[in-house]
Amino acid sequence: MTPDSSLEQILKSSSKAILLGIGGGGDIVGTLPTAGLLRAFGVECVHGGLSWERSVFDPVPGPRKFTETRNARKINDTVWWANKDTVTSTGVRFAEAGFAEVFDTETLLVDVNRGPGAVADGLRHAIDKIGADLIIGVDVGGDAVAFGSENGLLSPLADSIMTAALTELEREFPTVMGVFGFGSDGELTQEEVERSLNAIAKEGGILGSWGITRDTLREMERAIEVVPTEASRIPAECARGLDGETTIRSGTRSVTLSFVSTVTFYMSPGVVFEHISSTARAVAPCKSLQEAHEALHALGLRTELDIELDRLKKMRG
Numbered sequence: 001m002t003p004d005s006s007l008e009q010i011l012k013s014s015s016k017a018i019l020l021g022i023g024g025g026g027d028i029v030g031t032l033p034t035a036g037l038l039r040a041f042g043v044e045c046v047h048g049g050l051s052w053e054r055s056v057f058d059p060v061p062g063p064r065k066f067t068e069t070r071n072a073r074k075i076n077d078t079v080w081w082a083n084k085d086t087v088t089s090t091g092v093r094f095a096e097a098g099f100a101e102v103f104d105t106e107t108l109l110v111d112v113n114r115g116p117g118a119v120a121d122g123l124r125h126a127i128d129k130i131g132a133d134l135i136i137g138v139d140v141g142g143d144a145v146a147f148g149s150e151n152g153l154l155s156p157l158a159d160s161i162m163t164a165a166l167t168e169l170e171r172e173f174p175t176v177m178g179v180f181g182f183g184s185d186g187e188l189t190q191e192e193v194e195r196s197l198n199a200i201a202k203e204g205g206i207l208g209s210w211g212i213t214r215d216t217l218r219e220m221e222r223a224i225e226v227v228p229t230e231a232s233r234i235p236a237e238c239a240r241g242l243d244g245e246t247t248i249r250s251g252t253r254s255v256t257l258s259f260v261s262t263v264t265f266y267m268s269p270g271v272v273f274e275h276i277s278s279t280a281r282a283v284a285p286c287k288s289l290q291e292a293h294e295a296l297h298a299l300g301l302r303t304e305l306d307i308e309l310d311r312l313k314k315m316r317g
Contacts, residue, residue, distance in 0.1 A: 007208030007266050010174055011041040014134040018127060019045050020110060022137040022144065022162035022177075023155070023185075024052035024063070024304075026095045026229025028107065029220060030140035030180040033264050036216040046130060048079075048108025049096050050158055057228065058092040059315065061308035062289060063112050063158075072109065075129055078122025081106045098227040103219075115286045116164035123169060137166050138178040138264065140231045141185025142193035145200065145267075148278035148299060152187045152253075155304035156279045161292055163280035166269035176207060177269040182261040184234040186253025190260070196276055197265055205271025212239045212262040235261040 017038055021027025028049040035045045052063035066072065066080055068089045073081035084101035086109070087093050096107040108126065112119055123135065139145075144159035169175045179197070183190040200206055212220070212235065220236045234246070234255060239262045246255050273280045282299055283292035293305050 005207070007176070010134065010176065010207070011038065011043055014041070014043045014174065016044040016130070016132045017046070017134040017136055018108065018123070018130065018132045019047050020108065020135070020137045020162075021049035021140065022159060022166075023139050023141065024050040024158045025054045026227050026232050027138065027140045028096055028099050029223045029227050029229050029232035030235070031136075031138045032219050032223065033180065033210060033212050033216050033262075034136060034138055034178055036213055036219075037210045043134065046108060046132065047096075047099060047103075047105070048110060049094075050162075051094065051109040051111045052158055053088075053092060053094060055308040055311045058088060058090075059312060060088070060090060061312055062305055064088050065111055065113055069109070073106075076122050076125045078111050078114065078118055079126040080109050082109045095227045095229065099223060102223050102226050112158055112161045113289045115288050115292055116161050116168065116284055117287065119161060119165035120168040123165065124173075127173065134174045134176070135166070135169060136176045136178060136266075137162055137269070138180050140181040141187055142179045142181065142183055142196070143185060143187045144177070145179055145193065145196040145272055145276055146188055146279065147196065147276055148301065150188050150192050152189065152192075153301065154187050154307065155185075156296055156301055157283075157289070157293060157303040157305055160277065160279040160283045160296070161289075163269055163272055163277055164284040167273040167280070167284075170268065170270050175269060176266050177272060178264045178266050180264040181231055181235050182258065182263070184255055184261050185231040186247075186249060186255045190256055190258060199276060200267050200271055203271045203275045205268040205275070207266040207268065209263050209265045211264075212236070238262055
């Protein structure tokens, strides 16, 4: 991908894409608008996401490894195929399994336990096995483009690892990063997401944007009936005209409802890495989730793993 590539040029040159939700949980639902765009360009799409469910569903902290997964088909130690019956070893169903059920397909699960380098290696191998010529990672909410100083930033770990991995892949392979939902996860405010997008645009990193079509909205609503997700549900509701204010995460986070959340903004992960994300730069050399976790602690940040460990501690009394 050349520095002056446009989104149209990238898609016209592609035939098969790996399309990942890069924030864990229900982010795979937020890839559906991008899948609609890919179809319009004749690009076949393989959906996927991370093997990390929110602790309200999976009480075991952190992402699952392949050895902690049932009814999955291994591609490599980092990437494997999921189907409608894929669950954790404790019986928790992955969002990607629900997605597979709705659309009668297999999806990908990506494990971030071994850090960005291992994720890039695993995806590189999966790209070859699947025969893909494009990879797109979509974050729902926008915290993947946080500078790292935002007060509401609560879950920077998975996004940072994936941003660093996508940046590594972009050096050798057509790779795009998308932000969908525009603050719908209740972490960055819409003003903070816009500040980051403006900064990315000034560095020439914005490739284009795409909204929710009527067909995509119907697909999203089908998926949301099966896949638990609050952040991806909000853009679908906004596409139906809902506005005002709401709360998510059991009332702990406030979200402004806006039609702009129906748009996915596409960008170069390398520009995000170099000019925006201090967190992605911090975790880039890390060889494990724990090392990346500690690297973000060194920046003065708590992560989603802290939240999950705290939750487990409270459950155990």
